[in-house]
Amino acid sequence: MSLATDKTLMWFRQDLRIYDNPALVSACLSSTVFPVYIYDRSHATDSALGGASQWWLQQSLLALNKALNHSLTVLSGEPLSQLLTLLAHTGATQVVWNRSYEPWQIQRDKHIKTHLKQAGYTVHSFNGSLLWEPWQILTKTGTVYKVFTPFYRKGCLTAPPPRLPLDAPKNPVYQAIAELNQGIDSLALLPKINWYHTIAQRWEPGEQAAQQHLAAFLEHTIQQYPQARNIPSLNGTSSLSPYLHFGELSIHQLWHAVLTHASSNSEDNANDCFLSELGWREFSHYLLYHFPDLPSQNFNKKFNDFAWCPADEKLRAWQRGQTGVPIIDAGMRELWQTGFMHNRVRMLVGSYLVKNLRLHWQHGAAWFWECLVDADLAANSASWQWVAGSGADAAPFFRIFNPVLQGEKFDPEGDYVRHYCPELQHLPNAFIHQPWAAPLSILSQAGITLGQTYPYPLVDLKLSRQHALEAYQAIKNKPSPEP
Ligand SMILES: Cc1cc2nc3c(=O)[nH]c(=O)nc-3n(C[C@H](O)[C@H](O)[C@H](O)COP(=O)(O)OP(=O)(O)OC[C@H]3O[C@@H](n4cnc5c(N)ncnc54)[C@H](O)[C@@H]3O)c2cc1C
The missing domain is CATH 1.10.579.10 (DNA Cyclobutane Dipyrimidine Photolyase, subunit A, domain 3)
Structure with a gap:
């Protein structure tokens, strides 16, 4: 399907990467792409980012902006009204994004999609962060799985396999919206007191760092993963969770990188063990999707x-x-x-x-x-x-x-x-x-x-x-x- 149109807003959210970004690939079918990040303070309420995540986000946005040749337009505020302003200002006719799955995000995005469509804009959303859509995986009788092993083994592993990762867009034309860009610093993500300096010593956010981490994990760590993952003094796990959360590394990239590594390596047990942890990630998102009260109510x-x-x-x-x-x-x-x-x-x-x-x-x-x-x-x-x-x-x-x-x-x-x-x-x-x-x-x-x-x-x-x-x-x- 061609989504060709003149100008498109690419709304970045938890997909702060260039590679394997389905919404970005589709946006780049149009002649001009306006990459946008909107810091949403209005809807998140209880789910507003914590302090450490704010530090990470700040660093990630800097890295993403660099990767986009400094064309990222950053705003804060209520996303629908900001998107409408951006559309009117740029003359773009289309908005694309990768789906987010937290209950408040689903509600918000449904509303935004309906409103933009009613206003005559084209809107497309994509799956950029889960291997299997939560509504796809159901028991034979059509109910929701509540136990991990059948969810993963019978539900996920027998469903159509996750798609291959996509390449970065070729020859994209990214354009900043200079008049409306408030800039990353305007989000004031960093606290006045520098309590995060030890965090900054340990981590390097961004897509490039995520890829380096992944390569090092596959080369040095995954083979011993089943044993070493339990020893906290060892570097025995991937430490990829923040990159996955902010989408600097996609779950599809990780899944297929491990499978490719597995085919050139005899340690099937280690690879399977690691992949099943990615299954736990899927299971968490699946539960949250089907039981949106999970953060506030006892499941039992x-x-x-x-x-x-x-x-x-x-x-x-x-x-x-x-x-x-x-x-x-x-x-x-x-x-x-x-x-x-x-x-x-x-x-x-x-x-x-x-x-x-x-x-x-x-x-x-x-x-x-x-x-x-x-x-x-x-x-x-x-x-x-x-x-x-x-x-x-x-x-x-x-x-x-x-x-x-x-x-x-x-x-x-x-x-x-x-x-x-x-x-x-x-x-x-x-x-x-x-x-x-x-x-x-x-x-x-x-x-x-x-x-x-x-x-x-x-x-x-x-x-x-x-x-x-x-x-x-x-x-x-x-x-x-x-x-
Ligand atoms: C009380 C508690 C709170 C947790 N809170 C979070 C959280 O806020 N964010 C978070 O990403 N993980 C959370 N986890 C799960 C797990 O501890 C982390 O995902 C893991 O430690 C991240 O390190 P890693 O990337 O080196 O993991 P690895 O062992 O390398 O695993 C690879 C990836 O699999 C996923 N994964 C692994 N274990 C789990 C799990 N039990 N549940 C869901 N996904 C998993 C993560 O995406 C992880 O990056 C929590 C676990 C506990 C017990």
Whole structure:
């Protein structure tokens, strides 16, 4: 189908890339393309970007603008009225974009599409961020999957395979709309206090950096992925999540890069293991699409009656990495310092918050939202509900991680803990995951005074586990209404 028309607005959103960008490819069938980014403060409300994501977005927009030969027009405000202004000003007759799938975005985009069409403009939207459209994958009886394995194995892997990635447009004519361009700085995405300098040391946003990351991952890391992915002190995972979230790398590029790598490589197990993690990404988006309340409501309604504790100074201690449990504190400090946290540790700090501190999972989700560079409404909501036991296909509530045993298993030398909790660095391995159990002489040799240089444990792990199980018992036998 030819979408040829004179002038087109390409509305960039979570697809900040030139390669494998279906909307951009279609826009480039017209003679002139106006690339536009509109920072939407009006609709996002609770889903407005957190601080770390704002930093990432700022850097990504700079990279995208460079890749577009400085022709990106950046505005903030209500997208429909901004698009109408841009259309009137440029004389463009068409708007294209890649679809976004958060519930508020779906509502907004439907409204915009209808309105623009009624006003006589041509509008096309494309799939640039999911391997399978959420409405395509249904059980044989036409219902929605609620369990990951059948969703992925029976639903996704037997559906038509994901399309191949597209090339960058050839000889595009991009044009800035200088009179209306407010510029990236006008969005004021960076806070006045430079708390993000350690995040900036760790990450390089942008499409080019994403490709370099991907290449390095395929060359050095993926083969050991099944084992190394659980060890937080290793660089054992791809660290591609923020690039995927902002669309600097497309999921189709990643999927096919792994398949191509797989065909020249015998480690099928590693490739399959990695691809199934991309399946979890699909599953999160699928759940959010079919259950739009996922960020705010327990998927399993039994949990509406759970006896959560009120958020108090314990929440603050968790956020600051001052719980007195080393692997938890290391994770929370990694989050604050780098805008990221290793997946295994995300599960541990989540379990600790929800079960040992018995604080509502939404407190955890909100803090992650603020601090993560990969904060993603679908993955964050689904994962927090998974950890809490209230989600679809969730970890059972009674599976309460013991952070000491988990630390000993996945950080046996204490490397991860020592890196983020340097005040514990001289503690012998035998006590690195439970300093409270160390004899005073050992603590003193390591230069540690509990309560002064490192906190006493916020709660007793055994007792708090017991209380969590009792609270769960109280809701366990209630009939569970369908979500
Ligand atoms: C409490 C909690 C909150 C989380 N919040 C987020 C979030 O806001 N944004 C986010 O992208 N991920 C989130 N995750 C999932 C997972 O921790 C991250 O995707 C992963 O750590 C990113 O690192 P990576 O790119 O190195 O992952 P890899 O192991 O290299 O995996 C490759 C990709 O697969 C996807 N993926 C992997 N695991 C999951 C998962 N469990 N659910 C959904 N997608 C997955 C990601 O896109 C990831 O980039 C959360 C997990 C937990 C337990």
